[in-house]
Amino acid sequence: MRKITPVAKVVAVALTVVIAAGLGLWLYSADRTAGDxxxxxxxxxxxxxxxxxxxxxxxxxxxxxxxxxxxxxxxxxxxxxxxxxxxxxxxxxxxxxxxxxxxxxxxxxxxxxxxxxxxxxxxxxxxxxxxxxxxxxxxxxxxxxxxxxxxxxxxxxxxxxxxxxxxxxxxxxxxxxxxxxSASVLVFALFMMITMWGLAIAVFFGARHLIARRKGLVWPSFGFMAATLFALAGFRNLAPGSPPIGSLLDYTAFLWAEVVIALCVVVAVVTGAITEQGKPDS
The missing domain is CATH 2.60.40 (Immunoglobulin-like)
Incomplete structure (x- = not known):
């Protein structure tokens, strides 16, 4: 298997940045043209x-x-x-x-x-x-x-x-x-939906790892999960146009993400507490 050189990695990163910036400029130009x-x-x-x-x-x-x-x-x-x-x-x-x-x-x-x-x-x-x-x-x-x-x-x-x-x-x-x-609102709203589901899935796999490996009470991990639960509420309020609770954004992403994260936190803590009780005292 051919090894990727550091120069190739730098070029690939630079091309990715240029393509992303170009796509952003194209979206901005289309939105600006529509407004003019x-x-x-x-x-x-x-x-x-x-x-x-x-x-x-x-x-x-x-x-x-x-x-x-x-x-x-x-x-x-x-x-x-x-x-x-x-x-x-x-x-x-x-x-x-x-x-x-x-x-x-x-x-x-x-x-x-x-x-x-x-x-x-x-x-x-x-x-x-x-x-x-x-x-x-x-x-x-x-x-x-x-x-x-x-x-x-x-x-x-x-x-x-x-x-x-x-x-x-x-x-x-x-x-x-x-x-x-507008196109910018649609792009940002879709980004929010994807991010909410991404964070929920990340918390789910983290909780699954703690439970499957019987790690016990790992408080830094629980802190991350709980912080994600409350951070999503603030993130949702950043939606352009301030949509009311009960909108399509909530039913397709926000509410489900909150439910998944909350269940993961509760199950991981309860399982961790049971695991800690089963350990012999040192």
Whole structure:
């Protein structure tokens, strides 16, 4: 059998690091590209109302997302390069958004944070949960409908979104959107599941060794097992997005890992105590 040289080992380790880093950069680039991709629906007429929205935050537990919206009247509808409307501007929104907004004539328009209601999905499906929303805007300028161009992008790094349908007419722009966990959240959640099972299996084999070899009460080993039991609870709370107890993450990994580790600690200690009692006094 050919012996592996130290140089070959160093090269293999270096290649492994480079491949892992490259995979991480690829995942980051894909996630970043998805976040920078904007979607639009509506009219590109020179005289129009632009509604530029960014998804600031998605709160799955509250079934709500927050949009930061900037309204820009262009052409004959705006003045000072879209800073203010030339007449009273009323922004009408779909039922998933709470209120319509009114901008007085010749007054500067500021950005708005607008909550939208999410439908479908359940937060307990974490990290595979998904939610839907219909986001539509129309505008009325000085009592008359105005063409609208609606654009949407995202800022929240914990979620990605995809457009299921584009809703565009001359005086209305809208999107049917589906929100799902971002690639980084999925990767980290899967890593947590694998790690939890890995630690549980490690504790199981450690306890099996102590019991099979009749090692007795080996307190450093018991300390490691008990520390793992409580460390997993803290590790689980690091899950991005803070999923509630009872989510898919818990039923597929966390709860089972806790049960396995707890049983291993109890059985190993009881067996160790029985073994110690059977030993002759020195």
């Amino acid at each position: 991709t904007g979607h639009w629906a509506g009219s590109h007429a020179p005289d129009r109302i632009e509604v530029n929205a960014s998804v600031l935050k998605v709160d799955a537990a509250a079934r709500e997302a927050v949009l930061r919206v900037l309204v820009v009247p262009l052409g004959r509808f705006g003045e000072d390069d879209g800073v203010a409307p030339t007449g009273e501007l009323r922004l009408l929104s779909s039922s998933s958004l709470r209120d319509d907004r009114v901008f007085p004539a010749h007054q500067r328009i500021s950005s708005l944070d607008i909550p939208i209601a999410l439908t479908g999905g359940a937060v307990t499906d974490y990290p595979f949960d998904g939610y839907e929303a219909r986001i539509e805007f129309a505008a009325v300028h000085s009592g008359e409908p105005a063409p609208v161009l609606f654009t949407l992008d995202k800022v929240d790094s914990l979620f990605s979104f995809s457009v299921k349908d584009y809703r565009a007419t001359e005086d209305q722009g809208g999107l049917d959107v589906r929100f799902s966990r």
